[in-house]
Amino acid sequence: MNIELIPVGPFEVNCAVVWGTEKEAFVIDPGFDAADIDAVLKKNGLAVAAYLLTHGHMDHIHALADLHRMHPAPVCIHADDLRWAFEETNQFLPYYSVPEKPDAEFIHPERSGLGKSPGMSFQTLETPGHTPGGVCFYFVDEKILFSGDTLFKGSCGRTDLPGGDGRVLAQSLKKLSVLPDDVKVYAGHGAATTLGHEKRTNFFMQQAAG
Template sequence: MKYAQIPLGPLQTNCYLLAEEGGSCLIIDPGGEDGKLNQYINEYKLKPIAVILTHAHFDHIGAVDAVRNKYDIPVYIHEKEASWLLDPALNGSQRFQYGEPIRLKPADGIIAGESAMQLGAFSFQVLETPGHSPGSISIFLKDAGIVVAGDALFSGSIGRTDLPGGNHEQLIKSIHDKLMVLPEETIVLPGHGPATTVGNEMDSNPFLNGF
């Protein structure tokens, strides 16, 4: 499997394209600039099959409907934030005002709890990692050695917890119980900034002392 990290939107949120041999791909967190994203997809002759959202903050969902409509693909989100797609007060677009308030169509697929998922050729484990937001998830692709962590864990940092529904203690527990137990060589693909590994964060992340 190959992946591409494409910063998009007003906060340069990392959108990820995960591609299998043959070109089928998952789109994770298309935060904006759908034209830039489409250009990349066309250049590498990729075939999107689904959008997965690690959570529903405005900077992760700005291009969802544009991408969904262009490729006629389903959108998946955790049940605790399904209503956020429709509500600018919940997804933060009303509060932060980086553009027009975001009101999207409902998700096509609702993720309830932790489970193994299969979408086309992609097999992965959904990990519930709340704390940054109530319905935050991480996507663990064991065979590829990759976890897409959204805004739970960053290189040398962790997600903010001062937004509605955030909880610092819950976030630390999520990282400890769900992410730090993964193999140390697992590549962590965060919602902002550079990729890292579980081992690197165990050793040097100042927010995770004692792991």
């Protein structure tokens, strides 16, 4: 699997473009800078198979509408985050205005039927707490986890934003803690890590796994 990470926007979200042997890519969390993401797609001759959103926060979805105009494809987002992702509450001025809702097909991850091609198959793990509809995308064959804002290297997502819940997030971290140690973790912000490293050193992970 090929992975190109693109740090995008004022909050430096890790947008990821992933693809296998086919020239069909998943774009994970197109948070900002649509032109930069488009350039990566073009450089590698990729079409977009789907947009995968770890959650609805504006810093992870702000370039979606622009990118979708250039590369129409279904958008995979949990229904509990789709509810508010394109509403006025989901802005953070002066950095992020209200995200424009693309004229797209929105699919709840469980029902997507996506990610079945060899080497590109993934599971959607429901990991609420940072937001009600937060998910992680787990590429099982590759042992790669896109953890969104649920798990960071040395930390975890904040739970003081609307819809956040610390106890629920702890349950989600516990769910992640059963995955193998050698799973590589690409978080929504900051450096990559492994699950084993987090289990050994991340206070929040250890508290949750208890």
